[in-house]
Amino acid sequence: xxxxxxxxxxxxxxxxxxxxxxxxxxxxxxxxxxxxxxxxxxxxxxxxxxxxxxxxxxxxxxxxxxxxxxxxxxxxxxxxxxxxxxxxxxxxxxxxxxxxxxxxxxxxxxxxxxxxxxxxxxxxxxxxxxxxxxxxxxxxxxxxxxxxxxxxxxxxxxxxxxxxxxxxxxxxxxxxxxxxxxxxxxxxxxxxxxxxxxxxxxxxxxxxxxxxxxxxxxxxxxxxxxxxxxxxxxxxxxxxxxxxxxxxxxxxxxxxxxxxxxxxxxxxxxxxx
Ligand SMILES: [Zn+2]
Numbered sequence: 509x510x511x512x513x514x515x516x517x518x519x520x521x522x523x524x525x526x527x528x529x530x531x532x533x534x535x536x537x538x539x540x541x542x543x544x545x546x547x548x549x550x551x552x553x554x555x556x557x558x559x560x561x562x563x564x565x566x567x568x569x570x571x572x573x574x575x576x577x578x579x580x581x582x583x584x585x586x587x588x589x590x591x592x593x594x595x596x597x598x599x600x601x602x603x604x605x606x607x608x609x610x611x612x613x614x615x616x617x618x619x620x621x622x623x624x625x626x627x628x629x630x631x632x633x634x635x636x637x638x639x640x641x642x643x644x645x646x647x648x649x650x651x652x653x654x655x656x657x658x659x660x661x662x663x664x665x666x667x668x669x670x671x672x673x674x675x676x677x678x679x680x681x682x683x684x685x686x687x688x689x690x691x692x693x694x695x696x697x698x699x700x701x702x703x704x705x706x707x708x709x710x711x712x713x714x715x716x717x718x719x720x721x722x723x724x725x726x727x728x729x730x731x732x733x734x735x736x737x738x739x740x741x742x743x744x745x746x747x748x749x750x751x752x753x754x755x756x757x758x759x760x761x762x763x764x765x766x767x768x769x770x771x772x773x774x775x776x777x778x779x780x781x
Contacts, residue, residue: 563733565761566612569596570627571739573763574613577729580700583619584725584737584763587633590626607640616641618687618701621648622739623710623722624655631655638667645687647703649721650675674705674723682706682726682754702728706754708741711765726759737763 566574571585586606591597598606606613619637621629629652638644648656653673660667672685687701704726710717717740724741728734736759741747743765748755 563729563760565735568602568606569598571622571737571763571765572598573737574616575727575729575733575735575761576612577733579615580729581613581616582701582727582729582735583616584735585622585628585739586619587630587637588626588628589630589633592627595627607637609641616644618645618647618703618727620703620725620727620737621646621652621723622725622737622741623649623720624652625720625740628739631659635660635664635667638670639664645670645672647672647674647685647705647725649673649723651721672703674721676705676707676721676723678707678709679750680707682751700730702731704728704754706751708738708747711740711742713742713744713747726757733761734759735761735763738765740765 563575563577566576568574568583568586570588570591572583572588574581574583574586576582586598589597605611609616619634621634623629624631629648631652634646634648634652635656638646648671650673653668653671656671657668674683676683683705685701685703685705687703706724706726708722708724710720710722712718720740722739722741724736724738726734726736734757741764
């Protein structure tokens with residue numbers, strides 16, 4: 509466990525506007541962790557919980573989650589096919605609704621992929637999904653986008669126009685993207701999504717997984733709700749201290765890896781329902 513990271517996350521979230529903190533733990537990586545987002549499913553009777561009257565997090569599986577605020581909806585790590593015999597996959601009915609764009613998965617604006625591991629991302633499935641949902645943008649590490657290109661055909665070229673390939677390495681400054689309003693919706697101001705991407709190495713640093721690009725996304729929806737998804741980030745303070753000012757900015761909801769939590773708590777989360 510990394511108490512200081514937990515405190516940091518709590519402090520950042522606690523300082524953020526008038527919004528209830530929803531802090532959810534998630535699995536770190538196949539070798540040691542945990543579909544701890546099941547805490548969300550365990551703690552509420554429905555599959556969703558409100559962060560305030562307008563913002564909602566909806567648990568999918570493993571580290572997959574949808575965050576919505578009004579008409580703005582985003583997905584983190586939603587499409588993967590490998591549970592490594594341990595982690596939950598999307599239930600078939602949920603996956604069908606997601607791919608079909610049926611409620612609550614209608615009107616998704618963007619997808620964020622933390623890293624290219626089979627329990628977070630499948631290049632084949634992501635292509636399939638983006639073929640079906642032609643208005644969704646994808647933000648993903650370069651390693652994931654390269655994998656998609658390897659399995660794409662010529663007819664998929666337009667899909668890559670909707671993809672931001674993020675090629676950060678350790679120590680790089682975080683980068684920022686602004687996604688403007690949707691066509692025909694005057695109620696959404698310019699910049700309905702502000703996307704910030706920071707490289708935090710995969711859990712196991714500095715001994716393993718060094719080659720994996722793990723991107724921590726901080727996404728602000730409608731200039732009102734900021735969600736942080738850390739993927740399988742290593743939790744050592746040193747990674748965050750490099751860009752201290754960046755990490756001190758407020759957030760409303762954090763989805764940290766379960767390696768952040770002590771084993772008894774993490775074990776509790778390791779429930780597959
Ligand atoms: Zn991983």
